[in-house]
Amino acid sequence: MENILEIVNLNKSYNGIPALSNINLSVKAGEIHGIVGANGSGKTTLMNILFGNPIIHETGGYQGQIFFKGNRVNFKNCAEAIRQGIGMVHQEFALIPDMTVGENIKLGRENTHSLTDRLFGRKYSFIDWKQDYENAWQTLKRLGISVAVGIKIMDLSVNIRQFIEIAREIDRSDLKLLILDEPTAVLNKNDGLKLIEILKDMSNNKIGIIFISHRLEEIFDICDIVSVMRDGKHVVTKNVADISRKELIEHMVGRDFADIYPKRNNNIGDVILKADHLYNEKIKDISFEL
Numbered sequence: 001m002e003n004i005l006e007i008v009n010l011n012k013s014y015n016g017i018p019a020l021s022n023i024n025l026s027v028k029a030g031e032i033h034g035i036v037g038a039n040g041s042g043k044t045t046l047m048n049i050l051f052g053n054p055i056i057h058e059t060g061g062y063q064g065q066i067f068f069k070g071n072r073v074n075f076k077n078c079a080e081a082i083r084q085g086i087g088m089v090h091q092e093f094a095l096i097p098d099m100t101v102g103e104n105i106k107l108g109r110e111n112t113h114s115l116t117d118r119l120f121g122r123k124y125s126f127i128d129w130k131q132d133y134e135n136a137w138q139t140l141k142r143l144g145i146s147v148a149v150g151i152k153i154m155d156l157s158v159n160i161r162q163f164i165e166i167a168r169e170i171d172r173s174d175l176k177l178l179i180l181d182e183p184t185a186v187l188n189k190n191d192g193l194k195l196i197e198i199l200k201d202m203s204n205n206k207i208g209i210i211f212i213s214h215r216l217e218e219i220f221d222i223c224d225i226v227s228v229m230r231d232g233k234h235v236v237t238k239n240v241a242d243i244s245r246k247e248l249i250e251h252m253v254g255r256d257f258a259d260i261y262p263k264r265n266n267n268i269g270d271v272i273l274k275a276d277h278l279y280n281e282k283i284k285d286i287s288f289e290l
Contacts, residue, residue, distance in 0.1 A: 003067075004029045004177055004208040005050075010064035012045055012056070019045045023064070023234045025227055027177065030206045032199060034213065034223035034240070038252055042232040043212055047179055050210075051088045052081040069176065082108075085176035087169035089183050093161055095153045095168075102129075102136035102149035105168045111135065139171045143198055158186045166198065178202065179210045184218060196222045216245055228252055 003026045010023040020042045027033045037043050049056050049066070052075030056062060066073050068084055075081045078088075095104050111132050112125035119125075136149045145163050153161060162183065169178055180199075184192040199222060203209055211223055219226050220240055228235040228251040235251050250256060273290040 002029055003027065004069060006067040007046075008065040008067070010046075010049070010062060010066070012049065012062040014059055018232050020049075020062070020232045023229075025234060025237065027208045027210060029176070029208050030203050031225060032203050032209045032211055032223045034211045034219040034226040035229060036213065036216065036219060036226060036248065036252060037229035040231070041229040041252075043229055044181075045232075046229070047088070047181060047210075047212070050075075050081070051086060051179060052076060052078045054078075085172075085174045086179070087172060087175050087177070088179040089162075089165045089169060089181065091182045091185060093165060095161060095164060097154040098152060100150050100152055101140075101147060101156070101164055102133040104153055104164060105136040105139060105149075105171050106132040107168070109172065135171065136167070139167045142170065143167055144194065159188060159191050162186055163191075163195070166195065170198075170202070175207055177208045177210070179212075181212045182214065183211075184213065184215060192218070216248060219248070220245070230254055 005025075005027040007023055007025045010020055011018070012020040023042075023046065025033075035043055035046075045056075047053075049062055054077050057076055068086070073080075073084065075084075081088075096107070099107070111128040112122055113128050116125040133149045140147060140149070140163075143163055143166065145160070145167070147156065147160055147164075153164065156164070166183070169175060184195060187195060196218065199209055199211070203224075211219070213219060223240050225237060226240050226243065226248065227237040228248065230252060231254075235254075271289045274288075276287050278286040
């Protein structure tokens with residue numbers, strides 16, 4: 001498989017303090033590439049660069065090279081990244097609460113009526129809401145999500161909102177690379193598993209995926225490749241099949257596993273709290289001692 005994304009010697013500083021140092025990474029078309037690291041490891045800064053977050057250029061830009069689909073790029077804003085075929089699902093929802101599901105999915109890619117296209121030009125044409133809602137419904141159907149496209153985002157559960165974020169990106173016919181920042185953090189276990197199946201299906205359609213997660217079990221469930229970042233540096237990249245959970249954690253924290261969870265010999269004292277047969281509307285017959 002060809003590299004759809006290649007990062008070469010990438011460096012970024014804020015007020016002289018390094019946030020990224022000499023990052024070299026690549027993602028192939030159809031590959032699910034996991035990126036892990038503790039808070040402060042540089043993952044967010046890397047994603048901001050890849051998706052053209054204006055804060056990067058407002059703080060002096062970056063050094064190094066980024067190649068996307070074989071061409072060198074330097075996105076000044078998110079619109080440039082989107083036009084090139086990059087999508088991103090953020091930790092914080094980027095949906096508009098007072099707009100409907102269908103409006104959010106088609107935002108910026110609305111269908112318009114051909115008659116008003118000819119009369120006024122597409123920029124000033126009338127939106128074809130019926131076609132927009134049909135397209136949005138078809139996209140949700142592909143995801144196995146049953147929700148009315150005319151309902152407002154503010155009236156949806158957090159779980160469903162996350163899938164609407166995914167649907168907005170999947171609806172794009174030009175999508176080549178999808179970046180997901182902790183996409184399962186707000187999902188329950190069943191919906192998390194559903195999302196994993198959706199992403200596997202997308203990778204089968206040659207879409208490259210960068211999957212950021214603190215849930216290491218998800219990295220092993222879904223990813224082909226995993227890269228570890230620590231203190232703004234790229235520590236290691238390995239096939240998921242060739243690395244253990246223990247080794248992955250050691251790379252993340254920079255210490256031997258035995259140092260992370262040392263054995264302790266505690267002297268257990270007297271009982272200081274005791275509960276006997278507790279009941280209420282949510283619990284039944286709970287007893288314990290501390």
